[in-house]
Amino acid sequence: MLSDRKFIIVCTMACIGSGRLCARGVEKLCQLGQTTQVRRKSSAAFVKIKQIGIQPLSRTLLQKSTSNHVHVCSSADVTTPTHRYYSQQPGPGSLPDYQTVDPYRLLEDDLKDVYSDIRKELRWNTNQEELHTIATYYFDGQGKALRPMVAILMARAINYHMNKSGLTPAQRQVAMIAEMIHSASLIHDDVIDQSDFRRGKPSVNVLWNHKKVAMAGDFILAVASMMIARLRNNDVTLTLSQVVTDLVQGEFMQLGSKETENERFAHYLTKSYRKTASLIANSVKAVAMLAGADAKLSEVAFEYGRNVGLAFQLVDDLLDFVSSSDTMGKPTAADLKLGLATAPVLFACEKYPELNPMIMRRFQEEGDVEKAFELVHKSQGLEQTRFLARKHCLEAARLAGSIAESPYQKSLIVVSDLVINRMK
């Protein structure tokens, strides 16, 4: 059941874990995968991974998610090693034997003003009330602030690594910029997807007209670009501008494609990189560059962000199948309804080829969404997706492990864990 060829290949890719354009890797492996030799190798790799185990993971997750944030106050506890967590196999019913650093707690002071500072920045840039209202709508402080959090953690971890302390104003700006670019893309997504709710409140496109919403997105992006420029660092500007092009290209990839079954997973991963991982990867790279990191260290930061981002997206796609509408800010199976085939479906169609025509017609026919939803649940698609996400998190944790030990570096490892465990 798990030994589907494509899944093995994907896992092998995840094991290799390097290469910015992961999709390219998959593509190549797909081609190579035709030869039995490689296939055998892949299987071997797969078995190894399997021993680390999906099964204990899913159980720990369920338990962990109930006691979501374990707060740790003293800094002595903060330094408790956590990076060995992944090799531990806690027995059923018992929590792992360590205390978790809560990155949000650790960065409380750094994060508490991020949203209000963004709002101030936007306020300075317009005196049109309606524009200001739309532009600040998603900066209400209710979001997870995942991107600023990861960026600041990486900034502090790298600073420590380079024998500096604290957080520079420029690095904090990057954290804000990351959230702004994210919100600008959310706002445009709302128009494209015609979604009614986001983060538990009406989407912008429900409250204001489409043209104004589109303009508000452009406005946020423009203000973010001005903030980037004020950092006066050519390489940082180049790095962050890459994010914007990636986001758009990701959207284009989502528009519709007629790729073959073999190309589909590669297409999906590249799209996920561009739509989600690129922002995280490039913003942590930017803070590393601002710390004065060399190319190698910046690349570690980048790869960390890329892996966390891909895992985040995979879990997001997974939650679309398991979350009920009240825990997510949006209804379940939203992706299917939008005609999008995400990882769980792509994995499921290995076992249920009847999904292929549905994917091709973007679940447009009567009953397609329900049927696909059911087949995904009957297949191993969800486990396989979680497994792949976990592989990316492991890789992220490994990369974080190569940075000098500090509470922030530990938190980077915890973040990869949080990404897997999140319920929304």
Place this chain on the structure above:
Amino acid sequence: MFSKLVRCSSSFKNVKTVEAFVRSSASEKCLTVCCVNLKRDFSVSRSTASVSGNPSHSQRPDWNRAVSEAEKIVGYPTSFLSLRWLLSDEIANVALHLRKLVGSNHPLLKTAKSLLYNGRNNMQAWGLIVLLISKAAGHLNVEEMEEDKAAGVLHSQRALAEVTEMIRTSHLVHKGLVNIYPGLYPEPGVLNDMTFGNKIALLSGDYLLGNSCAELASLRNQDLVELMSSAVRDLAEGEFLGRRDLQNNPLPSRPDPAVMQAPSPPPVPGRLPRTPALLEWTHRNVLSAGSLLGKSCQGTLKLAGHGTELQEQGYKFGKHLALAWQACLDLEPFTSGSHYTLGTAFNLTSAPVMFHLEHDPSLFDEIDKGIESVHDVDYTKVHSIVSKGKGLALTKQLQKEHSRKAMEVLEVFQESDARTALSNIIVAMGEL
């Protein structure tokens, strides 16, 4: 045919194949078909874009001559709508999707048409002006590698001109979205088309904006990035100014009593009085046009290594030229011999209407009928009232004022073919 374009475009590896492809009639036919289709579908329809989009007026020969001669001065045609752009995967994708929209009523087609079919006259001219002022000002202390000797401009300046066009196009495309609200399209098929059209319009605009960010970043000049980003900000802000109908088309604002009572500054001889109508018109058009052209001209002088004083002059030039241009476009429906068809919609915040309202607020009664849709206004009536009033004369004066200010800036530059071309363009505009 389009799928061929798509496939070809993604498989292009070298310039030679691109050239071969360009020469092949298939591609030409492809674009022509697209344009013809678009033309057929839109020449008769009176879509909202005719008001909200950029008016793509047909220009007269003098104008065309001034522009095409100017183009020769700065080398090859300036439009970013070059093959490089048309052949990108994303745009090929857009072309593919656009085809699905043909037959629907989405204004994106109108925008696309004005880009492909009528592109010579409006979009390109902005980049051209950036290049001309670059050449007129010359450049200081720049490495030879950076220079496009034949054209007399820097490669970075050419890139900036392209960025200017991309930003402007992106804005027009985003402006061309349709506000879909419950009940607007009761028919599901039409609703689907419009929703899909919005999606494509939004993404195409984002694509251009994203590319302009990347292109700007590659110029490695953070002052310039900040300047141009602020122009994007201004364009977005401009869409929120004043009263709007349900499709976000602007309507003149009823005068604010507080403003009316405030003492107006003493009139300066030979200058239009700074009345609320003039201030509103200027504010609106600086945000939606003057800022971008002004900052682009300022930016290109920055790239050339000129001091802040000359950069300021560049800003002034671009801003005033854009405003003169706008005044000229505003006059078009009232000019005899123009292509304007009586009774069709024109911009209600155009200078002639704004000036007229200040002298004759009773016209607001007609204007206010457009509060839901500007198409509910009786344009024949507004046209005839405005034609008889002071609005036209004041607008002509406005255009002259801005043209003169732009000309004044030109005097700081040495005599050159580029400077002459710029002044020819300004003169030709005055004769439209």
